[in-house]
Amino acid sequence: MDFAVALLVGNSGRVAAIWLALILLAVIAFFALALPRGVHRPRQITAWLAAGAAQRRAEAERRHREAAEAIRYADEITVAARGAANTAERRREECQRAQAAVEDAWQAYQRADATLARARRAAAYGVPDAPLTEQEHADRAQALRRSAQAAYRRGDLSDTQLLDALTHRNGWDPALHPVEQELVLARAAVAHRFSAYQDAIDAEQAAWQASDIATAAVRSLRQEVASAEALAEAARAVLPQSSRPARGARRVAAAA
Template identity: 45%
Template sequence: METVLYQFLIEVPQAAAIWSALLVVALGVLTALVARPEATTPAEPTAGADEAAQEAADLRRYAGEVAVAAAGAARTARRRRDAWRAAQEDLDRAWRAYDRAETAARRLAGTTALPTPRTPHTPAEYAARERWLHHAAMAAHWRGDLSASQLSDVFGRRAGWDPRRHPAEQEVVLARAVRDHLSAAYRSAAERERAAWRAAEVAVDAARALTTEAYAAAVRLRPAPVPAVRVPGAQRRPVAAARWRPAGVG
């Protein structure tokens, strides 16, 4: 149980930070693409310029689609995270219920060494025992401690249920049945929690991949740096190299 709690305390904040960052990045890329102005077309476009403009438009459209998909994937990852946290809470409740049932079953198991109280074996006594068992089983079922199938076995006198037993013995049998039911419920909750965690991992991987692709597409949309144009009139004339003259030559 401490391992489960440690995992919950450590991994939940990390996962929440990752999913939130993915959503922020995806929405940021989408906002940048929407706010990006269209490139102005030249007055007399050439065939090469038309092709370049078409490629830029296709890239812009692709980047926008990927950004929208990334934002949707990030929202899906957040929903899967919330579903996993709900499954984690269900698992914790199931564990606490099973732990209480196991403790009660062990405590009552220690009373089996004591002699069963002696009561008269009369029809009225057996009817009272049966009423006690039915009432206790119904109460356990309404608390969620006994399944409908187990309750049906109680009333059908199946699976070892014998209403003629003394209530002290029936209480031990009922405690074991409750423990078994809650143990199965805990295992089922653990499987649901693991499935929810796997689904959340798949969702965050998809969101991360789409966000990376959306960012890469947005980077490709950035205009290439324009090389600096040197103005001929602004160029400095090279300094003429001084000629070497022999000494004494005027």
């Protein structure tokens, strides 16, 4: 009885050993089949394993670089969008100032036009036509100079108009009667104020155009930010936890 049990136990051990040997052979065969063609020797296997490890490291480094680049781009485009938003805000403020300048220029033109209307009514009565003495001519020249300088300080004359008045060119005649001289001055003021009004309108249109461009740039950059942030979030998931940059940290540093 004891002999039979011992025989049975011995047979079971041999069967287990056989199965273990078969499994080991199967693993070795599977591993051999997985090897590339021509790789059978230990050194070749070691080299193949090292090459595979190096390839995996290179692939991991490539993914790391691409992920870091995606995060860096998201940070940079966010800073650019913030700068574009600030620029758009400044452009809107410039539009408001340009609108105010147009209104001021229009009001100044209307005042100059009203002054011209009064000068025309005064000149309609006519002025005495008598020879001037040398002193009267000098007095009128001095009055013209003072009137022109005062009008220039008010903004009613341009630099060129003031120079013409002081040098008695382009219709500025010191021999004219004060009433006629006032009419010449009023006409020059209207011409200058209307030109300034037109310049203000042009500046306002340019300001609105610049504002529209800045606003469109903000919309475009915000769309780009949304796409870049989505890619950056996916990139952060690829990176190891220890090497993930804090969200917004680099962005704040770049903005500073």
